[in-house]
Amino acid sequence: MLAGAAAIFGLVCALLLLAFRRRGADQPVSATAWIVGGGLLFPIATLSALLGYGLIVGEQLLPRADSATLRVGAEARRWQWTFTQPGTAGPIRTRDVLHVPAGRPIDVELTTRDVIHAFWVPRLAGKMDAIPGRPNVLRIEAHRPGVYHGLCAEFCGAGHARHGFRVVAHDAAGWARFQAGEAP
């Protein structure tokens, strides 16, 4: 997309530059060639291809039923995140830290106690809003164990800039310890 955009931008700049260089060339300019060629056919062809690709990727990113997924709840409030998930001995609640197993898709169910917030871990997935009265589900996946930073992407008032959290992705052993309720 970046290369394509750069190429189109280069083309427009070149045409603009040449228009000034060309002065005095006397062939008449055809409205149809410029407008149909440059203004209609060219963008339609490029955009159709791009749109088709974008929609296919979008479909693939949708959360689908899958036995391997883990479902966790994320409740946002000003200015805190509370995560709930099943553990070996009953549900585990954590504050501002979400523990997940690496290499497994996670469905995060987003809810809010007050205003609209948005859950975003840039390195794990796109973002999704938490909206009053409308639970949303976002699928994330951490391919490798580690700590990932997350933040609230929707403006939520005075504490918005500090409304962040961490996602800790565990390897198999670490995940088993977390589920058993041991502090990681």
Place this chain on the structure above:
Amino acid sequence: MKALRLHRAFEAIWGTPAGWRGSLATVNHSTLGVRLMVTAFVFFLIGGVLAMLIRAQLATPGSAFVGPEIYNQLFTMHGSIMMFLFAIPMFEGFAIYMLPKMLGARDLAFPRMTAYGWWCYLFGGSMLLVSMLLGIAPDAGWFLYTPLSSKPYSPGINSDFWLLGITFVEISAIVTAVDIIVSILKLRAPGMSLDRMPLFAWYMLVTAAMMLIGFPPLILGSILLELERAFGWPFFEAARGGDSLLWQHLFWLFGHPEVYIIFLPAAGAVSTIIPVMARTPILGYGWIVAAILALGFLSFGLWVHHMFTVGIPHLALAFFSAASTLVAVPTGVQIFAWLGTLWAGRPQMHLPMLYLIGFLVTFVLGGLTGVMVAMVPFDWQAHDTAFITAHLHYVLVGGFVFPMLAAAYYWLSHFTGRRYSYTLGKAAFWLIFIGFHLTFFLMHLTGLLGQPRRIDTYPEGVGWTLYNLLSSVGAFVMATGIALFIIDVLLQLFHAPRAPRNPWRAGTLEWAMMQPPPSYNIASLPQVHDREPLETAPDLALSLARGEGYLALPRNGWRETLAVDTKSGRIDHIVVLPGNSLLPLGTALVTGSFFLLVLLKLYPWTLLPLAGLVVLGWRWAWVLGDKHAHGELPIGRGDHAPIHAEVRDSPGWWGSVFLSIADGSLFAALIFGHAYLWTVAPNWPPPALVTASLPVVIAGLLGAALAARRSSGVTVTGAGLGLLLTALLLTAFRLAPSPTSHAYGAVVAVLLAYAALHAALALVICCFARARRRAGYIAAINGAEPRIARLWTDYAVAAGAIALACTHLPALLS
């Protein structure tokens, strides 16, 4: 010296008397256009200072320059001012000043409305400024998302300032849009058929039509949110059946077309300037008109792309993703028409052209990032990050500020009558251009590195520090450029030598007059034969000044201009425009006092200004017209035409038609809100529906039928309206559930109030028409007034019937 004699005679009719009283009463479009532009520019500078403060805060990590409370006010006000108080009024002022001149008319169709619009804008804008000075400015973002902006999370008066101030300014935008549309469709020089219209008029026609459809949803949203904040009617509160997404829909239903509403007038200026700079006619006039039309419609199909992350099903996202990419096609048509025009001609590198190159480069980049964010998966990452901030500034500064700066230099001699100097403007351009790209190009990168929007601070060591610092440096470079531009303009205003007439040798009619233009624009109206009248008749200005066109003889002290048949440009009638008056100022003051009383929560007192508005509105329409017929009057060149009071499709009639379209857009948005809440909002169905009552419905519909009958007299129509009104009020006060209990009750109350208000309004209008006929006014007997009364009666009947059906049917059926 016939020309001088004519000049004195017309100046006496059209001029503004000296002194403060004249300044308050003037309705002249040139004066008001300049006032709007100057006011908008002042707001631009204020918004710019806010931007500097934002950049100062973000220049370093962990900055303690301002706290989050102040910072939130800063970016909220920056966005609101630039959108509502700078961009829209700026192009409105430009169109108000320029359109009549380009179309070969002496003023706009509704001069007093023009003045009222400016006063409303001034007062509404001042309200927001006052809130800022008091430190209680709106702070919930320029989009004011609920529930952040609702009472529980914004208990202060901040958000009320936004809702009331902006609605006040929007009123001005709506009346200006009606003014512009009717002027373009009717008030042109004879012979100027639609296909001979300057492209700028096409751009403004589509822009104004978009304003009529696009602004009412926001006005409705603001009314609903203010009702929720003031009285606890839960339109947007999930716990009681409301939905915060309804606000987002209403806001972006306005907000996305808004971007194109801002871009199109600027593109109109580009399409006017480029052919002159290239010394050749524009390439593909018809293609451009088709592209503008398509853009006008398609831009209404994009609003959900601001909501890609709210959890809407993929199919809906796909519709709007497709429409968002498609809108690039008509934009591409225009860009290639401009490039082709440059190729076809011999472009000259004058100062306006330099700014236009800045526009093309910046805007194309903004368009390309726009296509990127139209891709749903990309947007899920980029949404609400600095990448979007960068994109929207490329589109708006590239698509509006650069073309307007080009336009400023292109038309400066028209305003001042003076020639411009070259060097300072060039230096200003490079400072603005380099400063802009330094600031905003880097924001793409910080956005991709994960910096969200609207944060007042960020930690060190996440890789954003250097980029942010450079962005801030760029912003200050750009500000220096703007300061240089101001100095340049002031210098030319006072020191430059006189310019020759039509310095660019352009072909459009605005150059066929003295510069600066006299109050009446042209001493006589030309007969137009092609798109560039000055190309074929370079001496047109002189011949018009000598009175060789139409309406060259001042008579009765009338302000006369011609109305034509919309399509062919054939002469239709003479329009006698109203003169200077204090009514616009008075009406704006009363309107303002209404908003002020709501702001201060003195609700019972608001009845006073409402009654005042009825009285002033009555007076507004009453003072015009004559009690005896004039018949066909000579208009010069051997032609005759009646005056507008004696024809049935006068500007007043068309003004009513377009105003009712805007009104219909608001009603449609309300019905949409009702249906939307009913189908998708959480916590439905409501605890209680309206208690259906067949007698009330039948009585209401009977009243509607009586009022709708063409053959019935005023008394029967009035009785019908009265019956309809009674049925609506009965439903509201006796049968409907409390508006605070559930969003259903709240929506029903607003529906009924809307219909009742229109029934009452139609009653007043019918009484007015009857009183005018009794008094013997020609316009009420042979003219458009009965037709206008009929239009508003029919509208009230339709609204009343729909409101009754929406409220009673669900209960009757269940």
Place this chain on the structure above:
Amino acid sequence: MTALLRAAAGLIIWAIVFASLYALQGLACALGWDKWQIAEASLARLVLLAVYTSGIGVLALLCWRYRPRVSRRQFLDRLAFAGAAAGLFSLIYTGLPVVAASICR
């Protein structure tokens, strides 16, 4: 005025069908039509496809009525055809996702 209405007719129809598709999508999900399978497709998809194709049909008809002819060389006639063609293409393009995209997810 009617000449201008004709010029906008194709795009007005596009706007109506586009809005109906979006509204029907919301309604279909609210009423659970995506779960009723008829042959290969869900009821929701069939309804949307019906609206989509009939919209295309209406616009194609409009294009045919406004087609360029020798007797219609005027600017506004050509503009009416351009508007109808733009409406037709816009509908085909923006409505195409009804064929495959997930309706309620």
